[in-house]
Amino acid sequence: MDDEDLNDKDLLQNLVESIASKIFNGTYAPGQKLRQETLAEEYEVSRTPVREALRQLEIKGLVVQRKRFGATVVAPTAKDISANYWLRGELEGMATELAVQWISDADLQRLQAVHAECTDSVRALYDAVNAAGGLPCREAAEPMRHWVIKNQEFHALIYSASGNASLERIIRELHLDYTRNILNMTVLGMYDSRMRKNIEHHSAIVEAMVARDPIAARHAMRTHIQESGEFVVDWLQKRPAPPRSRSGRRT
Template identity: 30%
Template sequence: MAHTLRQKLADLILNGELKPGDRLDEHTLAERFGVSRTPIREAIRQLGVSGLIEIRPRRSAVVRSFDRAELSEAFEAMGEIEALCASLAAVRMNEAERLRLRALITVSQDISARTDRSAALEMDFEFHGLLHDGARNWMLKTVAEETRLRITPYSAALYTMESYGADLGRPHRQHTAIAEAVLERDPERAAALMREHIAQSLIALQTFFDKTATLPAGEKEKDSVL
């Protein structure tokens, strides 16, 4: 049960319903899922190990958050890791994966046209996951997935922002350019485009925070619950 609840809680974070800094109230969560607080507590503990949740002694756990400097460093690290994945995928992907990558870009175009932010977020996960697999390096894939998991609350926030969601053509164009480089077996260009893609995501977040005068979670604590 704890494993199932762990995934349900993770999904709430990954789809943006729970945002960085949001408090995870055990009683509220137990009522929502119709269980006792014990499996909820264990699920939160497991997510704490993954780095997605911050466990605080004698206080409610919160969705992992970063201040501005930490967020910048996290995206910098992810940019390099994702760039390496894209570079290796360009030369190591098999034909089935290349076909899937082409199909994803076609789907992305449709999602962008109808401004479906939820579908765009799911497609983003699948796009990067496919490159992680295509790199053919289990250790790199593990590091890439763990790093992306830690900053997912922020990357997911991009797709829930009205200002960003109104222009889903931007991430679509970036993904398309990366995919083309991978499909053309050009590792250097794939890596460079991926670094630029991650950097642009960080800039979009920073711009949003500046325009709304909203501090990134970590500089303030939210008291919101489900």
């Protein structure tokens, strides 16, 4: 990749998200140095976009950079993630309350349709997993991918409908920093009852929004996000540590 590719915002965002994902899943372990030349070779890019990606990751608190020492991984703690979900719950609750006032009938119908697609995806996901004896399987990959996309769309529709661009931007940044990568990692770890609870939460949000009840909508969204955060923290604390290679680095 040439340096001018730094202007490709999608490419840079993908680089940031990919490095962040490896920090969250333990591939890049806490305290590990991230060398620009190594990352450039790994991702087949020049050092310029890598340098910018590391700068953005430092702003997000995932790496720290020191002169002559380069970038070092600073993995978020359970406390960090819990605080992030708490804040996101408060902000998305506020956005949902505002959205009740401003969302159009057409967007409300779209929200209901996306919720229905989420429900269908969860059903297909667990049909596949249960058929495989409760284990991850190839057949689960597509409904899992579809659920992640539709879940993101569900939330995006709501905070976009809030009519508050600043609030929407802050929520998107919080979601990018932590929850998107963690969400992708935990989908198959969400046992059947947890996924049903997720759908129940969405149903309560939709019901409150259709009734144009801003207080109930805010409460339903806040409960949804904060309970999701509790699950994620519990999952992260219980997951086994990634295996180490002979060099001592996590694989």
